Amino acid sequence: MNNQTNNTAISSQEPQPVTDNSSSIQNSERLDFIRNTVNQAQNISRPCDISREDILTSNKRIEMMLQEVMTTMNAGFESVHASIRLLQATQSRQTTELQKLNRYFTDFFSLGNALFNPSSANPQTPNPSTQTPPSAVHLQQSAAVDIPSTANIPSSVAMKSSFPQYKMNRIIVTVTDLWREYASGFNDSPSIQSLEAKYGTRWRQDRKESRYFSRRKEIYDAIKSKAEQEDISYELAAQCMEAQRVQLEKAKYEQTKKIVNLRMQYNLASELSFNKFKLMARSIQTKNNNGNNSENTVHETLYDTPLMIIVLQSLLKTKILYIIIGLLLVSHFSANQRLSKSSFICETSVSLWKQKYERVLWGCTLFILENWVMMSSIFVFS
Structure with a gap:
């Protein structure tokens, strides 16, 4: 007995845990x-x-919450549209700059009609590979021989026949080959620089040749200005411009591939999410049709607070946010369609466009996620 009393006294003297x-x-x-x-x-x-009073109270509370959420989402979407408009204005300026650069390289991708379409070629035009600039003695001899035969021919036709007819190469692709044709010529043919120095514009009286020239x-002027500014040779300047052109082509290909x-990814994600949403709506309608009260429609069921919580949770689980992100990306891609289809994209514009594109994409994604998490937390913990 004494031991029991001592134990009880000791246990009573022990400190009790503090409860909050x-x-x-x-x-x-919460329970x-x-x-x-x-x-x-x-x-x-x-x-x-x-x-009925509980139903009306829950309906009013849900309507007020939904109105607040809609106003918040509208404000967010307006800010997103403003950022997209700013991005479009920036891209329009970049497009004008790209068009200026595109003029230097437009002729690189045009194939010659004379080589691939023989019917459109002039059969009387000599081959530029075997054409050589006539010497002064040869011109005098030809003029002396042709004087009796051209007595009844107009003077303009006689003058045209006295100048060489050179046809520029149509299959040139690189800047180095283009400068080689201008400076030294291809296959023992005269260079364009020598023809311009000797005959001026009279050797390219044909409209097609004048347009090509x-x-x-x-491009010739750009190479000369680059060589003068950097104090290098013309050949080295042409090689630098060719390297820049190759880099632009690679950047264009990579950007188009991305x-x-x-x-493809966001179209697939939006399609899968939309199919899941349709199946969920059909299951809700099937439950209402199989219930005891036939007048209980989908509209009335959604106003029930517990069922609204379940619907919101299922929407978050099915990743319905991909639909909104997919719509934003489709509008963004349609705005940038002209930029993605342009022939050339310089490296600076590609880097700026990529940074702004990623910034807008991540901003839209974080904004939508924050709003959906806030709405779900309101319904779950209210």
């Missing part, structure tokens, strides 16, 4: 809320047990 009344109250409130939610979910098929002259991959 506020935490216990919060836990009890009560979970029990009420489960009871309401079990009584979905019996709407007559719920009073006017396009390529911009755009195609993004389109």
Whole structure:
């Protein structure tokens, strides 16, 4: 007996653990809320047990929350549209700059009609590979021989026949080959620089040759200005411009490939999410049709608080956000369609466009995720 009394005295003297009344109250409130939610979910098929005042109160609360969420989402979408418009204006300026650069390289991708379409070629035009600039003695002899035969021919035709007719090469692709034709010539043919020095514009009286020369002259001038600015030879300047052209082609190919991959991924994600949403809507309608009350429609069912929580959770699980992201990307791609289809994209514009594109994409994604998490937390913990 004495031992028992001592033990009880010692146990009474031990310090008791301190309990937090506020935490216990919060836990009890959460348990009560979970029990009420489960009871309401079990009584979905019996709407007559719920009073009309409770239904109206829950409906008003849901409508107020939805209005607040819609206003917040509208403000966010307006900010996204403003950023997209700013991006479009920046891209329009970049497009004008790219068009200026595109003039120097337009002729590189045009194939010659004379080589691939013989019917359009002039049969009387000599081959430029075997054409040589006539010497002064040869011109005098030909003029002396042709004087009696051209007595009745107009002077303009006689002057045209006295100048060489050179045809520029149509299959040139690189800048180095283009400068070689201008400076030294191909296959023992005269160079364009020598023809310009001797005959001026009279050797290219044909309209096609004049058009080709006017396009390529911009590239000749660009090579000369680059060589003068950097104090290098013309051949080295042409090689630098060729390396720049190859880099532009690679950047264009990589950017087009990324755009195609993004389109395929987000189209697939949006299609799968939309199919899951349709199946979920059909399952809700089937439950309403199989219920005891035939007048309980989908509209009335969605106004029930526990069922609204379940629907929101299922929407988050099915990743319905991919649909909104896919729509934003489709609008963004349509705005950038002209830029992606342009012939050339310089490295600086590609880097700036990529940075702004990723910034807008991540901003839209984070904004939508924050709004959906906020809305789901309101319905779950309210």
